[in-house]
Amino acid sequence: MSNINRRTLVKGSLAAAFAGTSLSRAAFADADPILLGVSGPLTGPNAQYGTQWKQGFDLALDEITAAGGINGRKLAYTFEDSQSDPRQSVAIAQKFVSDPKIVLELGDFSSPASMAASPIYQRGGLVQFGFTNSHPDFTKGGDFMWSTSVSQADEQPLLAAYAVKKLGLKKLAVLHLNTDWGRTSRDYFNNAAKEYGAEIVVTEGYIAEERDFRSTLVRVRDANPDGLVLISYYSDGALIARQARQVGLKQVICAASSVYSPKFLELGGDAVEDVHVGTRYFPEDPRPEVQKFIAGFKKKYNGLEPDAFNAYAYDAMNMAAAVVKIGGTDRKAIRDAFTKVKDVPSIIFGTATFDVATRRVKGAMNAELVVRKGQFALWDGKPT
Amino acid sequence: MSSWLDYTINGLIVGNVYALVAVGLALIFGVSRLINFAQGSIYLVGAYIGWVAVVQLHTPLPLTIIFVAVVAALVGLIIERFGLRPLQNSVRIAPLLATIGISFVLDQLVMLTFSPNPRALPSQLPDVRFQVGGGTIGPLDLLIAGVGLSSALLLFVFLRYTKLGWAVRAASQDRDAAMQMGVDVNRVNQTVFGIAAALGGVSGLLVGMYYNQIDTAMSLQATLKGVVAEVVGGAGNVPGAVIGSLLLGLVESYGVAVFGTSYRNLFAFLLLVVVLVLRPNGLFASARQAPPEPLTGTFIAPSRPVRIPRWALAAAVAAFAILPLLPVSFYVLQTLINAWLLGMLALSLTLVAGTIGQVSLGHAALLAIGAYTSALLSLTLYVPVGLAIIAGGLMSAALGTILISPSFRLRGHYVSIATLAIGEIVSLVILNWESVTRGPIGISGIPPLSLFGFDLISPTSVYWFSFAVMVVLALLQARLLGSHLGRSFRAIRDDDIAARAYGLSLNRYKSLAFIFGGFAAGVSGGIAAHLYSYINHETFNTQQSILALTVVILGGLGNVVGAIVGAVALVGLPEIFRVAAEYRILIYGIVLLLLVRFRPQGLLGTI
Numbered sequence: 009m010s011n012i013n014r015r016t017l018v019k020g021s022l023a024a025a026f027a028g029t030s031l032s033r034a035a036f037a038d039a040d041p042i043l044l045g046v047s048g049p050l051t052g053p054n055a056q057y058g059t060q061w062k063q064g065f066d067l068a069l070d071e072i073t074a075a076g077g078i079n080g081r082k083l084a085y086t087f088e089d090s091q092s093d094p095r096q097s098v099a100i101a102q103k104f105v106s107d108p109k110i111v112l113e114l115g116d117f118s119s120p121a122s123m124a125a126s127p128i129y130q131r132g133g134l135v136q137f138g139f140t141n142s143h144p145d146f147t148k149g150g151d152f153m154w155s156t157s158v159s160q161a162d163e164q165p166l167l168a169a170y171a172v173k174k175l176g177l178k179k180l181a182v183l184h185l186n187t188d189w190g191r192t193s194r195d196y197f198n199n200a201a202k203e204y205g206a207e208i209v210v211t212e213g214y215i216a217e218e219r220d221f222r223s224t225l226v227r228v229r230d231a232n233p234d235g236l237v238l239i240s241y242y243s244d245g246a247l248i249a250r251q252a253r254q255v256g257l258k259q260v261i262c263a264a265s266s267v268y269s270p271k272f273l274e275l276g277g278d279a280v281e282d283v284h285v286g287t288r289y290f291p292e293d294p295r296p297e298v299q300k301f302i303a304g305f306k307k308k309y310n311g312l313e314p315d316a317f318n319a320y321a322y323d324a325m326n327m328a329a330a331v332v333k334i335g336g337t338d339r340k341a342i343r344d345a346f347t348k349v350k351d352v353p354s355i356i357f358g359t360a361t362f363d364v365a366t367r368r369v370k371g372a373m374n375a376e377l378v379v380r381k382g383q384f385a386l387w388d389g390k391p392t
Numbered sequence: 393m394s395s396w397l398d399y400t401i402n403g404l405i406v407g408n409v410y411a412l413v414a415v416g417l418a419l420i421f422g423v424s425r426l427i428n429f430a431q432g433s434i435y436l437v438g439a440y441i442g443w444v445a446v447v448q449l450h451t452p453l454p455l456t457i458i459f460v461a462v463v464a465a466l467v468g469l470i471i472e473r474f475g476l477r478p479l480q481n482s483v484r485i486a487p488l489l490a491t492i493g494i495s496f497v498l499d500q501l502v503m504l505t506f507s508p509n510p511r512a513l514p515s516q517l518p519d520v521r522f523q524v525g526g527g528t529i530g531p532l533d534l535l536i537a538g539v540g541l542s543s544a545l546l547l548f549v550f551l552r553y554t555k556l557g558w559a560v561r562a563a564s565q566d567r568d569a570a571m572q573m574g575v576d577v578n579r580v581n582q583t584v585f586g587i588a589a590a591l592g593g594v595s596g597l598l599v600g601m602y603y604n605q606i607d608t609a610m611s612l613q614a615t616l617k618g619v620v621a622e623v624v625g626g627a628g629n630v631p632g633a634v635i636g637s638l639l640l641g642l643v644e645s646y647g648v649a650v651f652g653t654s655y656r657n658l659f660a661f662l663l664l665v666v667v668l669v670l671r672p673n674g675l676f677a678s679a680r681q682a683p684p685e686p687l688t689g690t691f692i693a694p695s696r697p698v699r700i701p702r703w704a705l706a707a708a709v710a711a712f713a714i715l716p717l718l719p720v721s722f723y724v725l726q727t728l729i730n731a732w733l734l735g736m737l738a739l740s741l742t743l744v745a746g747t748i749g750q751v752s753l754g755h756a757a758l759l760a761i762g763a764y765t766s767a768l769l770s771l772t773l774y775v776p777v778g779l780a781i782i783a784g785g786l787m788s789a790a791l792g793t794i795l796i797s798p799s800f801r802l803r804g805h806y807v808s809i810a811t812l813a814i815g816e817i818v819s820l821v822i823l824n825w826e827s828v829t830r831g832p833i834g835i836s837g838i839p840p841l842s843l844f845g846f847d848l849i850s851p852t853s854v855y856w857f858s859f860a861v862m863v864v865l866a867l868l869q870a871r872l873l874g875s876h877l878g879r880s881f882r883a884i885r886d887d888d889i890a891a892r893a894y895g896l897s898l899n900r901y902k903s904l905a906f907i908f909g910g911f912a913a914g915v916s917g918g919i920a921a922h923l924y925s926y927i928n929h930e931t932f933n934t935q936q937s938i939l940a941l942t943v944v945i946l947g948g949l950g951n952v953v954g955a956i957v958g959a960v961a962l963v964g965l966p967e968i969f970r971v972a973a974e975y976r977i978l979i980y981g982i983v984l985l986l987l988v989r990f991r992p993q994g995l996l997g998t999i
Contacts, residue, residue: 193835226402
């Protein structure tokens with residue numbers, strides 16, 4: 009051991025790195041599919057979202073393969089774990105950019121990891137298709153950055169309309185994740201809610217690791233709102249709802265679409281009964297693509313209900329397939345294909361077409377749900 | 393007024409939750425002078441074992457608790473026997489690194505077995521609520537309080553009145569003397585780890601039930617809050633840990649009351665720093681207690697560093713310098729760029745932790761200061777990037793030294809905990825000081841690296857730039873260590889009393905070390921900011937601080953070449969293990985443990 013020096017160590021690691029790449033190439037050589045690169049968290053604090061992506065991707069790929077693939081070739085992806093860490097996402101970006109087999113990249117999950125990699129994708133001329141990147145500056149990274157993430161400028165006014173116009177709430181307490189997503193969403197929500205005539209009596213930002221909200225809820229109680237708005241993910245949303253009921257807050261709760269998950273019901277239990285959620289689709293949605301998605305998902309994953317992140321990933325893979333169908337395997341042609349692709353069936357948008365100026369998709373679908381008897385159901389118009 | 397009652401009750405309730413972890417940490421620290429970073433992982437294991445018992449086996453609550461306690465105790469015994477006991481005769485810093493490695497392995501095993509999706513862990517207690525003040529408390533609140541207080545009481549009685557308890561205390565006061573008196577120190581350690589792990593497991597179970605939610609990310613947070621509570625109460629003091637936890641809960645709750653939710657953790661960590669500055673041994677440390685032993689110094693076994701001949705170093709530098717000319721992929725270059733950036737951070741930390749003995753666990757804060765300074769200067773004042781990076785280094789040196797200076801009077805583990813807290817404070821200030829740092833939105837559109845008007849965009853030029861900067865910093869540091877200054881630094885590390893008697897001003901030398909170290913770390917952060925083009929408060933997080941310390945210990949404390957070798961290894965290994973997909977962090981943890989086991993003084997040895 010003592011005679012290890014820097015050179016032998018690095019030589020060893022380089023050799024192993026080369027061995028690694030050649031190995032994965034060999035595995036795909038015989039089928040020769042069109043390969044997409046995915047950069048996302050499979051380990052680390054955000055690992056759950058990477059797992060959900062995979063479920064959505066795999067279902068979409070099954071359907072694409074069953075329909076004959078892309079011009080006779082299979083579509084496949086290689087998932088590199090970034091732990092949502094910018095240090096690793098930039099290395100992955102170089103890896104994808106230098107691998108000629110990769111025609112398009114999907115991800116990353118968090119803004120620091122995604123946007124740190126953007127300059128590399130932009131200079132390398134590989135499309136970075138960030139389908140959960142709502143950060144307003146993400147697509148400003150360059151003309152190779154495209155996103156189907158629902159713009160919060162679209163989503164939050166819908167939620168505000170639900171809370172203020174439909175449910176008649178006039179004094180709102182807004183609790184939001186203190187991340188770039190939560191902050192942007194909060195600002196759009198507050199502006200829209202004020203425009204519709206409601207008053208925001210208190211806003212509280214909390215960090216993602218927070219689990220105890222009792223003191224926050226005392227602040228909320230003292231502001232005397234008639235409704236709580238949660239700009240949360242499902243796990244923290246469920247925690248807040250539970251603790252709100254425990255400390256005796258009986259106000260109406262409205263939540264952003266990101267809580268739309270069977271996990272929200274499981275983790276929240278009785279406390280999330282009557283919680284209102286603005287979502288992009290719902291189980292009884294008559295749209296054929298939604299029915300196909302839900303039925304296919306349940307069949308593939310033993311009756312599991314799909315959630316919002318599954319749907320984002322499923323849509324993203326279908327969009328990638330549509331783009332590759334037009335653009336072929338040339339990276340630049342694929343970038344141009346994003347401007348040409350039209351009306352791709354989508355769970356989130358109904359049909360998705362990119363706005364070439366912003367490189368985003370406008371016009372998300374809207375469904376107003378409420379939790380009744382432990383299930384998401386279409387809101388029947390009755391106040392709770 | 394009634395709100396204040398509610399805030400008080402809420403603070404006590406959450407303090408209760410922290411106490412469960414803090415007691416286990418205090419017990420282990422009391423005996424082995426070790427901050428067990430794996431305690432949060434045992435807590436995690438306990439939560440998932442509890443889920444298996446409740447959801448799959450449908451055991452009643454008393455049986456669930458016993459089941460979880462037994463399994464967690466077994467895990468604790470395995471950790472003690474195979475993870476820590478082999479290290480008892482090696483340098484005392486090795487077990488700290490080993491517990492970090494063990495926590496990687498345990499967290500990953502749980503994640504691979506149960507998937508990272510959060511799960512509901514239903515409470516098995518009847519759902520009745522009692523009205524207290526403006527809110528309610530349930531039976532679980534009482535059970536958690538009961539378990540926390542009774543375990544603290546039982547431990548107190550055990551330590552004071554039983555023979556094995558005496559042995560535990562004897563071993564904690566003087567391990568060698570205890571052994572001479574016939575105390576079976578191994579058995580003592582086993583007992584302590586078993587009890588602490590059982591407690592940790594049960595606390596994971598109860599907290600999981602309390603929130604009706606368990607997920608694999610809960611372990612680091614539990615460790616952090618537990619460590620804060622434990623140190624506030626007086627490290628190693630079991631009843632103190634309970635009071636420290638309640639105090640922490642109260643301070644957080646009042647912090648939320650006065651300033652709002654996003655300031656909550658800021659108050660937790662400020663409390664810690666204030667307590668450490670006013671009462672360096674914690675609030676409830678008895679005056680008779682021996683001063684905390686320095687973590688390094690006498691505990692760094694003087695090892696013989698691996699001598700690398702000058703020509704070999706020169707050849708290695710030359711080889712890396714011409715590497716981009718060879719047909720290597722940009723991916724390899726990018727990985728090495730990451731290694732050089734981490735190398736600069738490690739140079740900084742190896743000087744501060746290794747050479748002068750101030751083991752810092754908040755070093756990512758220096759990166760963040762450098763990164764934000766450089767990014768903001770170049771974006772808002774159009775300062776050329778090269779100058780902005782240097783300004784970032786200077787700002788990091790100045791601000792870092794000022795922030796760390798309260799911890800100069802601390803010794804041993806307390807320095808690490810104080811710096812951990814300072815690191816968290818910096819990150820929370822970045823999150824909340826929106827007018828300057830743009831808060832959670834972060835800073836985007838940071839201009840790329842450039843030098844004298846030429847943009848450094850291609851991976852090759854960034855590689856050369858970062859490599860050159862690192863080599864220059866390394867040469868400067870090596871020169872520094874060879875001088876009179878380096879000898880003074882090491883004298884302070886090895887025996888600060890003797891150094892003081894000899895006439896060295898400790899604070900002045902510690903400041904000098906932090907100024908130089910802060911500059912290197914700030915430059916690294918500045919380069920990273922321009923490389924990434926986007927940073928926010930999450931870019932430089934606690935994991936980076938822990939990674940930096942791992943690099944430094946792995947390379948050999950104080951060893952300049954070792955820091956760089958360690959950085960290449962710890963950036964390279966996870967990349968090499970990419971083929972293993974989800975298993976790579978598990979493999980990384982195991983490799984780390986093996987390295988600590990067989991080369992505890994670091995790859996190249998301590999200087």
